[in-house]
Amino acid sequence: MLFDDTLKTCSFEVIKQKHMDFTFSNTPKIIFGEGRLEQITSYISKFGNKTLVITGKSFPETGYGQKFFSKLKKHDFCYIHEVIHGEPTPDNIDNIKNNSIRLSPNVVVAIGGGSIMDAGKAVSAMLCEDGPITDFLEGVGTKQPSGIKVPLITVPTTSGTGSEATKNAVITQYGKNAFKKSLRHDNFVPDIALIDPNLTITCPPEVTASSGMDAFTQLFESYLSTNASSLTNALAFDGIKHIFSSLEQAVTNGNDIISRTGMSYAALLSGITLANAGLGVIHGFAQPLGSLFPIPHGVVCANLMGPANQITVEKLRSENDTETLKNYANIAHLLYPDMDDKKATDKLLQYINQLTKKFNIPKISSFGVNSTHYDTIINSTGLKNHPVKLNQDELKMILENAG
Numbered sequence: 419m420l421f422d423d424t425l426k427t428c429s430f431e432v433i434k435q436k437h438m439d440f441t442f443s444n445t446p447k448i449i450f451g452e453g454r455l456e457q458i459t460s461y462i463s464k465f466g467n468k469t470l471v472i473t474g475k476s477f478p479e480t481g482y483g484q485k486f487f488s489k490l491k492k493h494d495f496c497y498i499h500e501v502i503h504g505e506p507t508p509d510n511i512d513n514i515k516n517n518s519i520r521l522s523p524n525v526v527v528a529i530g531g532g533s534i535m536d537a538g539k540a541v542s543a544m545l546c547e548d549g550p551i552t553d554f555l556e557g558v559g560t561k562q563p564s565g566i567k568v569p570l571i572t573v574p575t576t577s578g579t580g581s582e583a584t585k586n587a588v589i590t591q592y593g594k595n596a597f598k599k600s601l602r603h604d605n606f607v608p609d610i611a612l613i614d615p616n617l618t619i620t621c622p623p624e625v626t627a628s629s630g631m632d633a634f635t636q637l638f639e640s641y642l643s644t645n646a647s648s649l650t651n652a653l654a655f656d657g658i659k660h661i662f663s664s665l666e667q668a669v670t671n672g673n674d675i676i677s678r679t680g681m682s683y684a685a686l687l688s689g690i691t692l693a694n695a696g697l698g699v700i701h702g703f704a705q706p707l708g709s710l711f712p713i714p715h716g717v718v719c720a721n722l723m724g725p726a727n728q729i730t731v732e733k734l735r736s737e738n739d740t741e742t743l744k745n746y747a748n749i750a751h752l753l754y755p756d757m758d759d760k761k762a763t764d765k766l767l768q769y770i771n772q773l774t775k776k777f778n779i780p781k782i783s784s785f786g787v788n789s790t791h792y793d794t795i796i797n798s799t800g801l802k803n804h805p806v807k808l809n810q811d812e813l814k815m816i817l818e819n820a821g
Contacts, residue, residue, distance in 0.1 A: 440647035443604060443693050445583055446572070446611040448686070452675065454614040455482060455573065458527070459489050461610055465569045466524025469497040472514065472538050474530040477575060482617055486529070496521065502530070505590040505708075506537040511551045515544045525569045529617075531629065532579025532588075532715070535572045539587035539608065540601050542570040555589060555599040565605035572608040575617045577668070577681035578629025578716055580636060580689020582611035590709055598709035607693075613686055615679040623669050626681075627777035628716030630665045633685040635719040637661065638727075639698040640691035642745055643803040650695040655748070657687035662752055669777060696803035700726050703816070706798035713785045720779040724771040725819035731763060733806045742805045783821040792817050 449457070462469055469490065477483040478499070490497050498521050500514045514537070523545070528538025544551050546566040553559040572582040581587075586602040618626070640646060641654040664680030671677070692701075703726075704718045727746075734743050743759065750762035753769060787795075796813045808816075 440649065440694075442647075442649060443585060444607045445690055446608040448583075449610060449612045450683070450686070452614065452616050452679065454612055455486065455617065458486065458571070458573070458612055459493055459495070461571060461612065462495065462525055462527060463493070465609075467493075467495050468521055468524045469495050470514075470518045470521065470523040470526045470541065470568075471497055471499045472526065472528045472530070472534055472541065473499070473501060474534050474575075475501050475503060477529055480620060483529075498523070502534050502537045505533045505588070506540060507590055507592065508550060508552050508555075510537060511540045511544055511589065514541050515551075518545070523568055525571060527571045527573065529573040529575060531574065531576040531625075532581040532632075535574065535579070535581040535608075536587040536589070538570055538572060539567075539581070539606050540589060542568040543587070543601060543603070543606055551589060551601060552591075555597075555601055558597060558599050563601065563603045563606075565603045567606060570606075570608045571610045571612060573612045573614070573617070574682070574685065576621050576625060576629045577615075577618055577678070577685040578632040580633065580685050580687070580692060582608060582613065583686055583689035584693045586693075592709070592712075596709040598705045611686070613682050615675060615682040618668075618678045618682060619673060619675070621672065623672060624778075625716075626672060627665075627669045628714055628720055628779060629685075630661070630668065630681055630716070631720035631723065631773070631777070631779070632716040633657070633681070633688040634661045634665065635700050635723050636688035636692045636697060637684065638723070638749070639700060639803070640688070640695040641749065642698060642742065642805045643695040644805055645803050646695040650691045653687045654691045654695070657684040657691070658749055659752055660684040660687075666773070666776070698726075698804035699730070699799065699801050699808060699813070699816070702800035702802070702804070703795065705800070706795045707782065707787065710791070710795070711782070711785045711787055713782060713787075717779055717785075718782065720774045720777070721782050721820040722816060724767065724774060725816045727770060728767050728819075729808065729812050729816055730804070730806055731767065733808065733812065737806065739806065745805075781821055782817075787817075787821060789818070 526542040553561045585607045586600040637657040660680040664677040667677035700722045747759035750766035754762040
């Protein structure tokens with residue numbers, strides 16, 4: 419049968435898609451799968467033998483870390499090893515840059531959670547710039563980064579931020595002039611993202627839970643974003659499916675490599691979708707909360723996700739925004755396929771709150787946040803891609819319910 423004749427025998431549903439005008443940012447070369455860390459020296463050597471390695475404090479003590487550094491020595495790599503404790507500060511980045519200039523590294527390798535990978539992005543960029551990093555931070559400095567960087571390989575050891583696939587590095591300044599700002603350029607996307615789910619096996623339950631809720635939030639907000647497209651929605655939806663099938667098991671049974679792989683995949687997709695669709699009010703809150711208080715980013719997301727979505731759904735219903743409500747229902751039907759849209763959405767909101775309770779995520783109030791801080795937090799909270807405008811009282815209600 420000819421192709422035209424085949425078409426005549428088929429019926430097609432017309433696809434109506436409002437958001438078919440979009441751009442899509444670069445992604446790294448993605449190397450994904452169990453045991454992929456074994457191959458890392460072959461990828462490093464493509465750039466040269468002078469390597470700056472940035473890790474957290476625990477990775478070098480693990481079996482994987484010891485094996486990694488042994489391979490660097492065995493293959494005669496010249497390397498400097500720097501350790502980041504907590505979220506990277508401007509001083510951290512400037513000091514690592516100054517310490518490693520003498521090596522003139524061919525490649526930066528960042529192995530760790532989101533903070534470590536952000537530090538890697540920042541250092542790889544700042545090695546090619548004159549001046550401190552604060553000169554180039556959005557909303558802080560006055561200079562634009564050139565986009566030139568030392569090649570970068572990111573290797574996540576948690577499943578949360580998706581930083582292995584994004585173009586920005588979040589830098590935090592604590593104290594009197596506190597801020598949480600990004601160093602950003604399209605060219606700062608890592609050259610290679612090597613994702614080996616085996617590295618997440620030793621991640622403690624509390625970190626698995628909070629980082630997993632970060633990935634969940636990023637996928638959720640990307641899917642609901644006013645800047646979403648068919649492509650980002652497809653990726654976000656697939657990531658959410660893996661969150662539903664993997665997150666609870668990864669927290670309760672960390673040795674389950676199937677759930678760990680699902681979470682590594684979901685976190686990767688969350689990084690890709692946030693970079694292209696943007697995020698909503700939860701991450702708008704996360705910026706001031708993370709700079710003013712010592713709250714892990716995933717803890718912020720976990721606490722705000724339930725209250726923020728509850729108030730958002732109520733506002734959407736009051737405005738009869740059927741399109742966005744349908745997006746909520748699409749996600750909800752993954753868990754509750756036999757319910758109508760409204761009941762399924764309500765059950766989804768309950769499920770999100772239950773997850774936070776089940777995981778024993780500490781409240782934001784346990785980090786010193788109280789009602790006297792709400793106005794300051796709200797005044798620095800962005801709503802750029804949130805699907806509905808929320809007023810001051812609604813934003814305050816989110817914080818109250820998250821406390």
